[in-house]
Amino acid sequence: MSASVRRWLIAASGSIAVVAALLIGLTALAPADSARAAPAEESADVGFARDMSVHHQQAVEMSFIVRDRTDDEDVRRLAYDIINTQANQRGMMLGWLEVWDRNKSSGEPPMSWMDGDGHGEHEATGDGALMPGMATDEELAELSAAEGEDAEIRYLQLMTVHHEGGVLMARAAAEQAGTDEIERLAAGMVEAQESEIRLMADMLAERGAEPTP
Amino acid sequence: MATDRTSNKGSGRTGGKSGKRNAAADRRAKIEEARRKERARDRRNRLVTIVACCVVLAATVGGGWWLVANSDGDGDDAAAPQSGESAEIEGVQTWEDLSRNHVEGQVEYTMNPPAGGDHAQAWMNCDADVYEAEIANENAVHSLEHGAVWVTYNDAAAEEDIATLSDRVSNTTYTLMSPKADQESPIVLTAWGNQLAVDTAADPRVETFLDTFVQGAQTPEPGAACTGGLAE
Numbered sequence: 001m002s003a004s005v006r007r008w009l010i011a012a013s014g015s016i017a018v019v020a021a022l023l024i025g026l027t028a029l030a031p032a033d034s035a036r037a038a039p040a041e042e043s044a045d046v047g048f049a050r051d052m053s054v055h056h057q058q059a060v061e062m063s064f065i066v067r068d069r070t071d072d073e074d075v076r077r078l079a080y081d082i083i084n085t086q087a088n089q090r091g092m093m094l095g096w097l098e099v100w101d102r103n104k105s106s107g108e109p110p111m112s113w114m115d116g117d118g119h120g121e122h123e124a125t126g127d128g129a130l131m132p133g134m135a136t137d138e139e140l141a142e143l144s145a146a147e148g149e150d151a152e153i154r155y156l157q158l159m160t161v162h163h164e165g166g167v168l169m170a171r172a173a174a175e176q177a178g179t180d181e182i183e184r185l186a187a188g189m190v191e192a193q194e195s196e197i198r199l200m201a202d203m204l205a206e207r208g209a210e211p212t213p
Numbered sequence: 214m215a216t217d218r219t220s221n222k223g224s225g226r227t228g229g230k231s232g233k234r235n236a237a238a239d240r241r242a243k244i245e246e247a248r249r250k251e252r253a254r255d256r257r258n259r260l261v262t263i264v265a266c267c268v269v270l271a272a273t274v275g276g277g278w279w280l281v282a283n284s285d286g287d288g289d290d291a292a293a294p295q296s297g298e299s300a301e302i303e304g305v306q307t308w309e310d311l312s313r314n315h316v317e318g319q320v321e322y323t324m325n326p327p328a329g330g331d332h333a334q335a336w337m338n339c340d341a342d343v344y345e346a347e348i349a350n351e352n353a354v355h356s357l358e359h360g361a362v363w364v365t366y367n368d369a370a371a372e373e374d375i376a377t378l379s380d381r382v383s384n385t386t387y388t389l390m391s392p393k394a395d396q397e398s399p400i401v402l403t404a405w406g407n408q409l410a411v412d413t414a415a416d417p418r419v420e421t422f423l424d425t426f427v428q429g430a431q432t433p434e435p436g437a438a439c440t441g442g443l444a445e
Contacts, residue, residue: 006262013269020273027280054386061340061440091436094428105385105427107420128341130384 038100044176046102047113048186049093051131052169053104056086056093058134059162062155065143069151074203078196079155085192089185096181114172133165153209156200160211163193163200302421306408313358313433320351326365326396327354328408337389339363339439343379344391352443356389357405360432361439362423365393365401374400374414381419387427387439405431 039045063079070076097104110131128137135143135158143154166189173186201211311329320331332354337344339361353363364378378400382390393401398410402419404426411419428435 006258009262009266013266016273017269020269020276024276024280057340057386057440064441094436098430103424103427104429105387105424107381107424128383130341130386 038102039178039182041102042113043178044113044173045179045182046097046100047108047111048169048173048177048182049097049102050104050106051110051113052166052173052186052189053090053093054110055131055134055162055166055169056090059086059159059166060090062135062140062143062158062162065140066151066155069143069146069155070148072149072152075152075155078199078203082159082196089189092185096179111169113176114169115176116172131165132168133162135162149207153204153207156204156207157209157211157213160197160200160204163197167193167197302409302418302425304409304418305422308406311406315355316351318351320354322350322354324408326350326363326393326401326403326408328403329357329405330354332358336437336439336442338442338444339387339389341383341386342389342439342444343382344389344445346391346445347393348389348391348445353389353391356439356442357403358433359387359437359439360405360428360435361387361389362427363403364388364390365396365403366390367392367394367396367399370399371413377414378419381414381423385423385427388423389439402426404429405433407431 060083063083067076067079094104128140129135139154139158143151143158146154170186170189170193174183174190177183177186197211204211306324306328308324308328312331313329314331315334316331317333320327322328322330327350331351333349333351334355335352336355336359337348337352339356339359357363364382366375366378378390382388398412400411400414400419402409402411402422404422407422407426409418409422
């Protein structure tokens, strides 16, 4: 090997080493962004995605029921809106759980991920209401049996309580989320559902009823 | 002719042929020696250069490998099986290539309780539903297609276990529970293509099975409903 070839080889190797070290160092030290690091099992992101998927599913169910129990265009349209919005959002959250490689179901009590007093554990009430704000089996049965304005009022009252529970969870998720996607979706839910609560209060007033029975 | 001066240097010698030969030989020897040293030095340098290049290459590859290996797996629970993976749960039976046609009437299933195959058009409600009476296989299998886990028990199951499982199912969407007198084991948990028989509800694999397979990766129809079907 001639001296010049050797020198060239050393220079080349040295350059590669410096560049590689720089790249490796920069990448290793770069802050982990949500696109690459999946949220942990105990994170608010995972807990909220699981819990809110269940919560949304019941709102969809209640909305389907009331659409069959009345002809009122306004209530049926509101129900249609809630069905599409919440079913699609539920799909998004379940999809994220898959991308994050997390189970969709957990034996942990719902809302365990929420910070703050009184939100650590929730006793299972056994009446079908899996989370605060959710309707019981009995309330769903009564809604299914009601007709006309009676069904509308029941639906609007049940959905108001449902939304209030949802807003609590979504607000906590927006505050605690580690991922951009949960933060954005949860913050959007807070605004949208608070707006719907106000709308439903007006609709209940038109029917001579209060938000809470 | 010998003189007093003895010298190793051939050049000092004036003399005859032997002197000149010695001087030349010595010169050749020195040149040889120098060449040998230079060759050795060259070999050493080449070796050093090659080794150094290999080290740099290895370090680059190794560093890159380490980076990639560390980029996912942040916050992963390596111990818990991920959604739909039966491999980590001991004793789970699996079936592949189960058919999915909607048919009328009874179906002959290849396993009991059935874990998949042709089924009825209507699914059994699986929204945390606990049934007191036996339900038709063909409706339950449709529920499995929607991602539900079906918990069944026979007469050998302990009352306490039935209560524990009812409690769990009542609080878990995408599960349903019903008695099944003709099954072999006291308690069976079934998802589409996956089944686990246990003796007691306290078996830790029960929780793992539920977490893994409720709406798990085995679900042929992700997103399908567990409400709006048959209530009894």
